[in-house]
Amino acid sequence: MAGGKIKKEKSKSGTGAHAPYQGGISFHKSKGQHILKNPLLVDTIVQKAGIKSTDVILEIGPGTGNLTKKLLEAGKMVIAVEVDPRMVLELQRRFQGTPLSNRLKVIQGDVLKTELPYFDICVANIPYQISSPLTFKLLSHQPAFRCAIIMFQREFAMRLVAQPGDKLYSRLTVNTQLLARIFHLLKVGKNNFRPPPKVDSSVVRIEPRKPRIEVKQKEWDGFLRICFNRKNKTLGSIFRQKTVLSLLEKNYKTLQALQLSQGLVENKDPDMDFSGLGDSNENGAMEIDNDEVDEELDVEGGDAEGEASEFKDKVLGVLKEGDFEDKRSSKLTLQEFLYLLSLFNKAGIHFS
């Protein structure tokens, strides 16, 4: 395996306080460069990936190629995306003139900005700072791949596999589990890397759901943001908040006005996409003040007050219908979230 000793790189100031050095390459923490140094671990990851000899494998961040070599031996082809030109050179040098070289394609660039090619399986020890955007980039890739075997920071991995009631169950959990089934495969200690990172790691297996669960993206995102804004509060208290109710009411009225102008009130089309009509931030989700205390909606003035409390009754009626008023997001299953959103939408209440 490439990469023997870490030598201290001499700093320009002569203090020697610099990144470690390996095979002529100093590692950059800013690029999450922690190379796998334990060959047994590399073998275990490849074996758990269940690679077929016909597989096109996507590797993200191949570094000096310790994992790449085993992937080339297991599959038909490896497409490796690496941001650091020094690593790209090292990788090409390592496989040049070997029978493996014609089955390796290296793309130099930031994986988040790269259009990904077709692949059957992704195997990667990634820089942890891109964990979240990379996961969603992979999960939106079409056609869907068979599975991804990825090393993440332990806490991030535990958030992906968390179940309702677990401390780490969060919006990230529900969003990823909407798109995929995720399994924890392996705990990995810091000392398997060179240089060792500050945190422990875990390898997980991500299997995109086939078929996908269809949701309207902005609607789903807006809904979950509200539910998880204060995940340990009851949904009854979250949906009684003034800010939540007034945002939902604004969306409701906009939708009503649009439907009236199109003569659609009696003929609701559940598949119409009204995203973008409501108040939303640049991600298309409504902004709720996290510090807002529980409050009843208190709008001054006769008509406004009446309308507001009518709307509040409508919202609370939806929660009661599904028996959600006393439940908390921290304990709701994916199916329950999907069901509650469908009840809101059926009542004409929208989140985007």
Ligand SMILES: C[S@@+](CC[C@H](N)C(=O)[O-])C[C@H]1O[C@@H](n2cnc3c(N)ncnc32)[C@H](O)[C@@H]1O
């Ligand atoms: C944790 S190291 C893994 C190296 C190697 N796969 C191994 O396991 O020994 C992460 C690698 O990802 C590369 N990298 C960092 N950010 C990247 C990005 N945005 N796109 C592609 N590669 C990136 C780094 O240069 C580094 O080679």
